[in-house]
Amino acid sequence: MQRKKIGHILAGSLVEGLTMRLEPDFPLEDIKTGKFVCIQGAHYRFFSLITDLELQVSHPDILLFPPSDDEKLLTSVIKKRDIYANVMLRPMLMLDQFGHRMPVKTIPAHFAHVYEATTQDVAEIFGDEKQEQKYFNVGVPLDMTTPVCIDLDRFIERSNGIFGKTGTGKTFITRLILAGLVKSEKAVSLIFDMHSEYGYQARKEGEGLAFVKGLKTLFPNKVALFSLDPESTRRRGCTPDLEVVLNFQDIRVDDVMPLQDELNLHPTALEAAYLIAGKYGNNWLQVLLDQESRLKEFAAEVGAHAESVGALHRKLKRLERFPFLQRGTDATKVIDRMIEYLDRGIHVILEFGNQTSMLCYLLVASIISRRIYDAYVSKTEKFLASQNKADQPRPLVIAIEEAHKFLNPTAAKQTIFGVIAREMRKYYATLLVVDQRPSGIDEEVISQIGTKIVAQLNDEKDIQAILTGVSNPAGLRSILATLDSKKQALVMGHAVPMPVVIKTREYDETFYKAMMPGVKEENIRKVIEEIF
Numbered sequence: 001m002q003r004k005k006i007g008h009i010l011a012g013s014l015v016e017g018l019t020m021r022l023e024p025d026f027p028l029e030d031i032k033t034g035k036f037v038c039i040q041g042a043h044y045r046f047f048s049l050i051t052d053l054e055l056q057v058s059h060p061d062i063l064l065f066p067p068s069d070d071e072k073l074l075t076s077v078i079k080k081r082d083i084y085a086n087v088m089l090r091p092m093l094m095l096d097q098f099g100h101r102m103p104v105k106t107i108p109a110h111f112a113h114v115y116e117a118t119t120q121d122v123a124e125i126f127g128d129e130k131q132e133q134k135y136f137n138v139g140v141p142l143d144m145t146t147p148v149c150i151d152l153d154r155f156i157e158r159s160n161g162i163f164g165k166t167g168t169g170k171t172f173i174t175r176l177i178l179a180g181l182v183k184s185e186k187a188v189s190l191i192f193d194m195h196s197e198y199g200y201q202a203r204k205e206g207e208g209l210a211f212v213k214g215l216k217t218l219f220p221n222k223v224a225l226f227s228l229d230p231e232s233t234r235r236r237g238c239t240p241d242l243e244v245v246l247n248f249q250d251i252r253v254d255d256v257m258p259l260q261d262e263l264n265l266h267p268t269a270l271e272a273a274y275l276i277a278g279k280y281g282n283n284w285l286q287v288l289l290d291q292e293s294r295l296k297e298f299a300a301e302v303g304a305h306a307e308s309v310g311a312l313h314r315k316l317k318r319l320e321r322f323p324f325l326q327r328g329t330d331a332t333k334v335i336d337r338m339i340e341y342l343d344r345g346i347h348v349i350l351e352f353g354n355q356t357s358m359l360c361y362l363l364v365a366s367i368i369s370r371r372i373y374d375a376y377v378s379k380t381e382k383f384l385a386s387q388n389k390a391d392q393p394r395p396l397v398i399a400i401e402e403a404h405k406f407l408n409p410t411a412a413k414q415t416i417f418g419v420i421a422r423e424m425r426k427y428y429a430t431l432l433v434v435d436q437r438p439s440g441i442d443e444e445v446i447s448q449i450g451t452k453i454v455a456q457l458n459d460e461k462d463i464q465a466i467l468t469g470v471s472n473p474a475g476l477r478s479i480l481a482t483l484d485s486k487k488q489a490l491v492m493g494h495a496v497p498m499p500v501v502i503k504t505r506e507y508d509e510t511f512y513k514a515m516m517p518g519v520k521e522e523n524i525r526k527v528i529e530e531i532f
């Protein structure tokens with residue numbers, strides 16, 4: 001296939017990136033930041049992203065007396081020699097003659113030719129979904145049509161993040177990737193679905209009232225829907241597989257930790273909580289809530305400050321309003337059911353329905369994740385002891401939206417999510433964090449994130465946070481700053497060989513069909529109709 005030359009290398013360095021002179025007849029406006037190009041060196045091909053563009057002139061006098069529109073000959077002469085455009089490139093990956101990928105450790109020589117990347121280049125670098133099941137198509141490079149794939153095997157090895165400001169398509173791309181995981185059966189996922197967008201259907205902005213299908217609709221047998229607000233789920237015409245009822249006994253002091261901000265809890269109140277738990281164990285919360293009329297005496301009994309106990313009681317009283325929290329003596333079985341499903345390879349979506357308060361989300365996600373953490377730790381220990389392949393835990397991906405609420409610098413040190421982000425990889429569980437404000441997330445957690453998918457971000461602090469730990473961030477910064485406001489993202493990290501800007505894969509009928517191969521279109525309709 002004939003490659004299209006777009007320019008040649010003039011200058012540059014390994015650290016700062018390279019400068020290319022654009023061919024005089026190549027349309028300047030076809031060159032955009034984030035575009036994917038290939039520099040042909042003597043021994044290597046350097047795959048690079050365009051990071052910046054500038055206009056140049058060979059002599060400043062030309063700018064003093066620019067040719068008029070009528071002076072066509074003069075214009076064409078100076079266009080050949082004296083006015084030109086330079087394009088900044090950042091090499092991200094090099095390939096030798098045998099197609100081996102390696103990190104960029106050298107640079108091409110002067111005047112090396114630069115070409116537009118071809119279909120084969122993209123397939124060679126990012127893999128082909130049709131060839132290997134581990135590849136999952138997430139979109140296409142700018143101005144191209146060949147899919148960019150992420151390597152799902154590598155994706156599930158680390159915690160991952162999807163970032164971008166509101167309305168950029170985070171939820172859509174998260175749903176897309178989760179669908180990829182369900183289809184490939186590489187891992188199971190547990191999705192804390194705060195806005196009920198992953199289960200049966202979700203609103204699509206834009207074209208009037210439109211809906212897209214959720215994961216339960218696409219994979220009815222591989223996804224279970226748990227609901228905290230079954231009424232709301234039913235009102236939307238769907239039936240949850242299980243209604244979630246939790247018990248006051250399920251709540252540990254550690255689960256109240258992430259609620260500090262929401263409840264405005266003082267650290268001394270938490271200390272009091274620990275004292276109560278020290279005495280009453282799992283019943284601590286129920287006992288505390290029952291002390292309405294004798295808080296002072298109760299404080300003295302547990303050896304805590306009366307005011308702290310009073311404040312703790314007053315604030316935790318709010319939890320009694322949650323309909324899904326019930327009193328009782330048995331710890332609930334719902335979480336055990338959830339773990340059973342996950343063990344059988346069935347993905348679990350926990351819908352919050354109208355229980356959309358941050359308080360509820362933080363509390364429930366924390367209770368459940370802590371239990372799952374314990375289960376995974378003991379499963380891994382069992383596997384390490386037996387070394388029997390059958391005991392190996394199935395990798396688990398826990399998806400949370402508004403992740404900075406769980407993973408801000410204070411919470412990350414205290415809550416179960418900080419532990420999962422930092423060390424659960426060893427125990428086969430990782431997080432998929434979805435967030436608008438990466439700057440709110442603890443730096444240590446961000447630095448542990450394997451693959452980042454970053455849509456448009458405007459705040460300098462957020463861009464900075466994304467680029468912590470990235471070498472030579474300058475080029476990527478300009479790419480991030482110029483992303484479209486929707487359906488475009490920079491993908492970088494562990495699951496892709498090099499950073500790349502993509503137009504995200506469309507979540508539509510074509511996608512549904514790809515997720516249900518072997519099923520004829522009319523049958524897909526039937527499956528979908530049966531569910532609704």
Ligand SMILES: Nc1ncnc2c1ncn2[C@@H]1O[C@H](COP(=O)(O)OP(=O)(O)OP(=O)(O)O)[C@@H](O)[C@H]1O
Nearest residue numbers: 166167168169170171172204205487504505506507
């Ligand atoms: N891959 C896609 N396929 C089809 N439509 C998309 C895609 N990505 C984004 N969109 C469109 O963009 C809209 C916003 O996307 P989405 O709801 O994912 O944003 P978000 O980043 O999750 O926003 P918020 O932070 O407010 O939750 C969608 O309603 C949809 O119309």
Ligand SMILES: [Mg+2]
Nearest residue numbers: 170171172401
């Ligand atoms: Mg969203």
